[in-house]
Amino acid sequence: MASVVPLKEKRLMEVKLGELPSWIMMRDFTPKGIAGAFQRGYHRYYNKYINVKKGGVAGVSMVLAAYVIFNYCRSYKELKHERRRKYH
Amino acid sequence: MNENLFASFITPTMMGLPIVVLIIMFPSMLFPSTGRLVNNRLVSIQQWLIRMTTKQMMTIHSKKGQTWTLMLISLIMFIGSTNLLGLLPHSFTPTTQLSMNLGMAIPLWAGTVILGFRHKTKASLAHFLPQGTPLPLIPMLIIIETISLFIQPMALAVRLTANITAGHLLIHLIGGATLALMSISMTTAFITFIILILLTVLEFAVALIQAYVFTLLVSLYLHDNT
Numbered sequence: 001m002a003s004v005v006p007l008k009e010k011r012l013m014e015v016k017l018g019e020l021p022s023w024i025m026m027r028d029f030t031p032k033g034i035a036g037a038f039q040r041g042y043h044r045y046y047n048k049y050i051n052v053k054k055g056g057v058a059g060v061s062m063v064l065a066a067y068v069i070f071n072y073c074r075s076y077k078e079l080k081h082e083r084r085r086k087y088h
Numbered sequence: 089m090n091e092n093l094f095a096s097f098i099t100p101t102m103m104g105l106p107i108v109v110l111i112i113m114f115p116s117m118l119f120p121s122t123g124r125l126v127n128n129r130l131v132s133i134q135q136w137l138i139r140m141t142t143k144q145m146m147t148i149h150s151k152k153g154q155t156w157t158l159m160l161i162s163l164i165m166f167i168g169s170t171n172l173l174g175l176l177p178h179s180f181t182p183t184t185q186l187s188m189n190l191g192m193a194i195p196l197w198a199g200t201v202i203l204g205f206r207h208k209t210k211a212s213l214a215h216f217l218p219q220g221t222p223l224p225l226i227p228m229l230i231i232i233e234t235i236s237l238f239i240q241p242m243a244l245a246v247r248l249t250a251n252i253t254a255g256h257l258l259i260h261l262i263g264g265a266t267l268a269l270m271s272i273s274m275t276t277a278f279i280t281f282i283i284l285i286l287l288t289v290l291e292f293a294v295a296l297i298q299a300y301v302f303t304l305l306v307s308l309y310l311h312d313n314t
Contacts, residue, residue, distance in 0.1 A: 046120065055129045060118065064176060067114065071178040074102060078095045079178075 093260055097253065100180050112182050115169035138165070145307060152207075153310050160310075163192070164303040171252060171295030175288070184253045186245060193244035196306045201237070204313025212313060244305060251298050255291045262287060 015023045027033070049059035072079070081088055099108050122131050138161060145164075146157050167183060174181025182188050204212040216233040217226065262284050269277040 042117075050120065050130055051128045053128070060130065063118070064173075067173070068176050068178060071176075071180065074100055074107070075096070075178055078092065082092065 093257065096178070096180065096256070096260070097184055099185065108180070108182065111180055112170075112188075115166065115173055118169065119165065145303065149307070149311055153307075156307075156310055159196075160303050160307055163196075163306070164299050167192075167248070167299035167302055168296055171299060172292070174252065174256065175291055175295060181252060181256065183248055184256065186249045189245035189248045190241070193241040193248075193302075197241040197244065197309060200306065200309040200313045203310075208313070215312070240305075240309065244302060248298055248302055251294055255287075255294055258287060259284070259291065 010023070012023075028036070049055065049062065099106070100111065101107065119134060120128075120131050122135060126132075127135070141164060142157065142161055145160065146154055149156070170181060170183050173179055174183070201212075216230050216237075218229070218233075221229055262280060266277050266280040266284055269280055
């Protein structure tokens with residue numbers, strides 16, 4: 001069944017499962033598009049958790065926790081050897 | 089154990105890409121821009137802190153020295169936030185790398201010296217000879233003063249590097265000692281854990297103090313030369 005709204009302008013949650021590969025291929029992967037995606041993501045997070053009247057410590061600590069996890073993934077290779085195992 | 093101890097100071101690259109650039113740029117994300125008259129809480133707290141620091145640091149300078157305000161305040165914000173972020177587990181602290189600290193110290197110090205030579209040439213040259221020295225001592229003293237002038241940027245950079253690196257190493261070592269002692273004697277491990285907690289509190293203080301000292305010394309050199 002053909003969609004009434006053109007595929008390119010649909011949001012992710014409205015795309016049907018069968019149309020997903022063609023929807024992904026239609027996204028903007030130019031440097032400007034990727035920069036736009038990062039900007040949108042940043043502003044979404046900022047306006048939801050930090051730019052509010054009674055922002056708490058949760059907004060900043062989520063960012064710091066993500067930073068810790070990112071660094072952990074980055075140095076996993078060296079940390080692997082420090083596990084408590086009988087045979088490394 | 090030796091290799092593991094220094095592994096956290098290696099410049100991070102992921103699949104050959106230098107993500108150290110991303111890590112250096114990360115603290116700037118934690119200082120949002122101030123658009124409005126009444127901002128959100130995070131921005132208001134940061135504004136209050138920055139105004140307090142600015143008033144404390146820049147009032148001693150003349151009009152000419154106060155043109156350096158933006159440079160010095162962003163310097164202390166950068167060093168302070170980078171040092172504090174380095175206290176999170178597994179993170180990489182750019183200020184442990186001597187290359188970066190030299191890159192910050194030498195241009196700033198050279199800027200103050202050149203500024204002094206251009207605007208108050210006689211007074212800058214006069215710094216090399218303290219008042220009232222006996223005549224025979226003059227050559228030696230000039231050599232000593234020149235050396236002490238040229239050591240200023242080295243001291244700035246090495247001071248910051250050594251303090252932060254030593255603090256991180258101590259935390260690694262004492263943490264490892266606590267872990268190893270846990271299977272031998274619980275009491276000793278507990279005492280070592282208390283030492284670790286005190287050390288972490290010290291490291292928080294050191295992070296901020298080092299930023300302050302760096303910036304204060306640069307501002308002092310500026311005051312001498314304007």
